[in-house]
Amino acid sequence: MWIFGYGSLTWKADFEFHRRVVGYIKGYKRRFWQASIDHRGVQQQTWTFFQPGRVVTLVPGDLTDIVWGVAYEVSDELLSEGSSLNIREKSYQERRQETVYAADGASFSALVFIGTSDPSLRLGPAPPEDMARQIARAVGPSGPNSTYLFNLATFMRTEVPHYKDEHLVQLEELVKHLQDTVQIK
Numbered sequence: 590m591w592i593f594g595y596g597s598l599t600w601k602a603d604f605e606f607h608r609r610v611v612g613y614i615k616g617y618k619r620r621f622w623q624a625s626i627d628h629r630g631v632q633q634q635t636w637t638f639f640q641p642g643r644v645v646t647l648v649p650g651d652l653t654d655i656v657w658g659v660a661y662e663v664s665d666e667l668l669s670e671g672s673s674l675n676i677r678e679k680s681y682q683e684r685r686q687e688t689v690y691a692a693d694g695a696s697f698s699a700l701v702f703i704g705t706s707d708p709s710l711r712l713g714p715a716p717p718e719d720m721a722r723q724i725a726r727a728v729g730p731s732g733p734n735s736t737y738l739f740n741l742a743t744f745m746r747t748e749v750p751h752y753k754d755e756h757l758v759q760l761e762e763l764v765k766h767l768q769d770t771v772q773i774k
């Protein structure tokens with residue numbers, strides 16, 4: 590079977606796979622609208638700087654909207670109950686089959702993990718400057734939220750150089766700018 594990743598799965602494949610193919614799916618926009626309290630941030634705690642991170646999910650777009658990522662051909666057992674991938678994707682409970690269009694022209698169906706409908710993890714949109722401040726500050730068990738953003742931006746720049754993801758590029762610029770100033774110290 591195939592799974593399609595558009596977030597951390599593009600740059601962190603800590604599982605066995607047979608093939609890795611760069612491609613896109615249609616009809617969605619990738620947005621930093623999902624809270625992370627287990628990887629790139631923590632539960633909000635009053636009177637402290639501890640806060641959730643912002644990671645990507647997919648939101649419905651129109652047919653001209655595409656999201657580039659990576660498809661992996663994996664064994665069925667990878668998604669068995671209690672598997673490490675299932676645990677890693679536990680806050681991505683909505684799962685859909687989508688057609689992946691590979692860079693070489695091939696197309697095939699793959700499983701996509703989309704953000705949970707749990708309202709506490711659905712942050713939704715915010716002004717870009719606010720999202721950038723949150724990403725610049727948040728840290729979780731897997732590391733800084735900004736590393737997640739930069740790794741995704743680097744994947745796009747190196748493996749999909751012909752396509753500009755405006756939302757991602759804007760956040761990367763804003764977070765880098767914040768890190769270059771004293772505003773978040």
Ligand SMILES: N[C@@H](CCC(=O)N[C@@H](CS)C(=O)NCC(=O)O)C(=O)O
Binds near residue numbers: 598627644645677
């Ligand atoms: N399901 C998405 C998003 C997955 C995602 O970003 N998952 C996060 C959960 S916060 C993760 O596994 N993060 C590992 C990390 O940040 O190191 C994908 O297709 O890549």
